[in-house]
Amino acid sequence: MAGAIGGIVSPVPPAPRIWLAAVTLAVMLGFELAGRPLNLPQNRRLVPQDVIRRSDVEGPLQFGFEMGTGVRTFMPTALPHALVVIVVLLGGLGPGILAGLGFGFGRALMPLARARHGDPAGWDRLLARQLRLVGRLCAAAFALTAITVVARQSGLM
Amino acid sequence: MIGTHPLTPAAATLVACAAVALTVFTVPALPLPVAAVAWVMLGVAAGYSISGSP
Secondary structure, three states, rough: OOOHHHHHHHHOOOOHHHHHHHHHHHHHHHHOOOOOOOOOOOOOOOOHHHHHHHHHHHHHHHHHHHHHOOOOOOOOHHHHHHHHHHHHOOOOHHHHHHHHHHHHHHHHHHHHHHEEEHHHHHHHHHHHHHHHHHHHHHHHHHHHHHHHHHHHOOOOO | OOOEEEEOOHHHHOOOOOHHHHHHHHHHHOOOOOOHHHHHHHHHHHHHHHOOOO
């Protein structure tokens, strides 16, 4: 969806879009790396478990869609917002689809790592304590990758 | 059968992030479009970062 919205800003010349993206991302990621994520709008609700039982196919699909896409969940970081910013300003439909696939894979990676941990309950306790560090590490990876994208778009790479 | 791992959430994240960084910075040497990989990796970092939410 962000990729499709990116088409609206495509008439804007690349230079202003690159600068706007660079400044916006620098502010957002600066707060993330400092361990104080910006308090941006989000749907702070959980998908109710009874959604799954509503039907054999549609219920689990709705649960997976809402949870997987982050439509209805709690977001401890603002990195999904940063992802929308960079896709809208510098991406487009193709990059938006690729970023969406990566987002889904990233969403699945954490529960998979938890499931393969020797003590999943212990994992939950540790995660509650390390959530801020996890967010900072993800912000660092996001920043490195975003720098690559911005540098490439501006012809530096 | 796949065994279990002893990594803490932070350590597992570090491994995942190192993989992201390694992929992004080594990919110019590979026959893959760097931009495509970078877009996927941006999504992975964003998706993973909110997956610890309750």
